Amino acid sequence: xxxxxxxxxxxxxxxxxxxxxxxxxxxxxxxxxxxxxxxxxxxxxxxxxxxxxxxxxxxxxxxxxxxxxxxxxxxxxxxxxxxxxxxxxxxxxxxxxxxxxxxxxxxxxxxxxxxxxxxxxxxxxxxxxxxxxxxxxxxxxxxxxxxxxxxxxxxxxxx
Numbered sequence: 163x164x165x166x167x168x169x170x171x172x173x174x175x176x177x178x179x180x181x182x183x184x185x186x187x188x189x190x191x192x193x194x195x196x197x198x199x200x201x202x203x204x205x206x207x208x209x210x211x212x213x214x215x216x217x218x219x220x221x222x223x224x225x226x227x228x229x230x231x232x233x234x235x236x237x238x239x240x241x242x243x244x245x246x247x248x249x250x251x252x253x254x255x256x257x258x259x260x261x262x263x264x265x266x267x268x269x270x271x272x273x274x275x276x277x278x279x280x281x282x283x284x285x286x287x288x289x290x291x292x293x294x295x296x297x298x299x300x301x302x303x304x305x306x307x308x309x310x311x312x313x314x315x316x317x318x319x320x321x
Contacts, residue, residue: 175218175241177249180210186220190236194271196307198296206230206261209253211237211246221250223257229289230263232276251279259316266314269293273310281312289313 180186183202191197204224211219219237223230232254237246258266267289270276277283284290290311297309 175211175213175244175246177209177211177246177253180208180217180220180222182210182217183208183222185217186210186222186234186236189217189220189238190234193236193238195234195236196300205233207254207257208234209250211241211250213241219246219250221247221254223254226267227292229267229292230258230261230265231293232266232268235268247275248279255314255316259318264316264318266316267293268312269297269309270312271307271309273312276312276314279314281314284311284313 183205186208187197204226206223206225208220208222210217218241221235222233224233225231232251235247235250237250255266266281268276268281270281273281273283293311294309297307300307
């Protein structure tokens with residue numbers, strides 16, 4: 163699908179709850195994410211972006227111990243830079259706030275996007291070690307993949 167054929171107008175792209183977690187994972191892997199094989203137990207909720215009946219973006223809110231995390235954020239390449247990832251992240255933040263989270267964490271291969279969303283880089287600490295976890299033993303770590311841990315403080319009572 164060409165850039166002109168996917169997500170031409172924001173109104174044509176719909177964001178909604180996503181129950182097909184396997185589709186979310188397939189979309190993520192097809193767009194460069196790795197399946198760490200943790201399963202779905204920690205997933206609190208997931209959202210998808212659809213265009214013409216096709217899943218073109220997805221994300222989930224995952225609980226990892228006491229941390230609320232953004233996970234599996236992926237948007238088809240031809241649909242990027244159209245506000246889809248921002249809209250998906252807004253859903254995650256809203257749900258995290260509803261659940262009482264004060265912080266939202268992410269391990270990101272594209273940290274600039276998250277910095278633009280108000281996240282700050284985490285240089286050290288136990289949360290960083292927890293979230294990098296399996297990354298440190300991955301053969302891509304430090305070569306093709308240089309993930310960063312970021313955190314955003316969530317305002318209470320806000321949107």
